[in-house]
Amino acid sequence: MKNIQVFDGARNAVYDIFSATDEEFNLIFPAGQDVAFIDEVYERGDANQLDATFNLIWTRRIPKREAQGIHGLLFYELDEKKIYYPTRKDEEATNPDGGRLR
Template identity: 65%
Template sequence: MKNIQVIDGAQNCVYDIFAIDEEGFALIFPEGQDVAFIDEVEARHPFQLLGPVFERLWRQRVPKREANGIHGLLFFELEEKKPFYPDRTDENAINPNGSRLRGE
């Protein structure tokens, strides 16, 4: 199982973590990526394929104190975050000027 932290644009977003099997994770996050935006996920796969994956995901919330790592970030409604993750990996996040967000 892998853990996905969900971040959305709602004022009251609580950044919940959900568990998903490897197959579901692979549908949300292409190989080598650990950051996803819901509109891009939906553009890659038909609803018939994604619907069951998200049904499983939403049923498996993991309390943060029990989470053993976060394997992916899934953004909802936050288009403005896309430029910070050009290769859709958290480790390579960049600032608006293109410099790395994290020091070397």
């Protein structure tokens, strides 16, 4: 199982962490990537399969204090963050000018 932290643009978002099977995780994050934006996930996948997958994932919330690592970041309604993750890999996050964030 892999943990996904969800970042939502809603004002009351709490950035929960959910557990996903390896197969579910791979539907959301292409090989080598650990950052995803929901619109891109649906652009490259089957909507019915993704809906079913997310319905399962949403039943597996993990309290943050119990999470054993975060393996992926999933963004909703935060398209402005795309510029910081051009490779969709967290460790390669950049500033808008291309300079590394870390």
